Amino acid sequence: MPVEEKKNLHRVDDYPYEEITSPLLAWYRENKRDLPWRKDGDPYRVWVSEIMLQQTRVEGAKEYYKRFLEKFPTVYDLAAADEESLLKVWEGLGYYSRVRNMQKAARQVRDEHAGVFPDAPEKLRALAGIGDYTAGAIASIAYGRRAPAVDGNVFRVLSRLTENPTDISLPAYKKYLEEKLRAVYPEEGKACSDFTQALMELGALVCKPTSPDCETCPLRALCRAKERGRQEDYPVLPKKKDKREEKLFVFVLVTKDGVALRRREKGVLKGMYEFPTAPQDRPKEEILRGWGVDDYRIVKVEKAVHIFTHIRWEMDCVLVRAESTPFEQFTIPQIREKISLPTAFVKAKEMLEKEYGV
Ligand code: SF4
Incomplete structure (x- = not known):
């Protein structure tokens, strides 16, 4: 007891x-x-x-x-x-x-x-x-x-x-x-x-x-x-608080010039690089259009989960081949050697690796 x-x-x-x-x-x-x-x-x-x-x-x-x-x-x-x-x-x-x-x-x-x-x-x-x-x-x-x-x-x-x-x-x-x-x-x-x-x-x-x-x-x-x-x-531990759940799209946007990354502006991982993310409150096609990404092809979608101290992210990682993106782009060697991507994006990075050999 x-x-x-x-x-x-x-x-x-x-x-x-x-x-x-x-x-x-x-x-x-x-x-x-x-x-x-x-x-x-x-x-x-x-x-x-x-x-x-x-x-x-x-x-x-x-x-x-x-x-x-x-x-x-x-x-x-x-x-x-x-x-x-x-x-x-x-x-x-x-x-x-x-x-x-x-x-x-x-x-x-x-x-x-x-x-x-x-x-x-x-x-x-x-x-x-x-x-x-x-x-x-x-x-x-x-x-x-x-x-x-x-x-x-x-x-x-x-x-x-x-x-x-x-x-x-x-x-x-x-x-x-x-x-x-x-x-x-x-x-x-x-x-x-x-x-x-x-x-x-x-x-x-x-x-x-x-x-x-x-x-x-x-x-x-x-x-x-x-x-x-x-x-x-023993020891007596505090009761665990329920984690907040967030459902996100994580877009791995690849163009002929590189891969789109941006810095997170707020919330968890603020200031870190990320593959562009968006809440799953609209269809992914609508989000891409809203960013001005028109000429694209969705290559595949894979699911991933990442658990922070107070939040649980349920992610659909979407690998997209596009003509252009509004985001800063990085080459694959730059991502491999210089950019620190949080572990939350490990699945998205794996998709990129499999497809393009990061
Ligand atoms: S201090 Fe820990 S390991 Fe040592 S006897 Fe007590 S319960 Fe067992």
């Missing part, structure tokens, strides 16, 4: 938080994965990896991380990057506002901190796109400060250990856990860095969302949820 959702903070002050530190550190040192961003604790690299890991799994992030650092090896390179190469290197990761914020933060670090990330969480939080979690991660992992970083993994581990029924979306719960953790952090330095990573690593490898591997867990003797067989009742 799921536990009842608690809208108010439930404090579990009788739990012996201080007892988790040493077994967790010992376990981490034996079991940690060899990940590229764990090599040197450089704050720039820690930051890049943490932002990427907010939206993609470790395995997927490795390749992006490598490419990103090849392209922008220092905070100065990132600060000076042009927008298209920035978006191109992020292509496929989604949430493009994150990489735009990264560039803003890189400029702040260059201009206000002489190119060196600050080590205090409050100064890190003043940088674009850096909240409590990322500030804690950089301060502790890169600088060995006693600064907790509570992410989904950490919420899960601590909610299970203490059987805390508070909904994890309650901001006061995060503050409460930060306070409890800060009190049990080891000495400043390498141990602090390891402790932050150990909590995350335990959540990723052992205390998994479903079927946690309790028998190998270094904290099993301290786990109240395990003791009562209620591991999967």
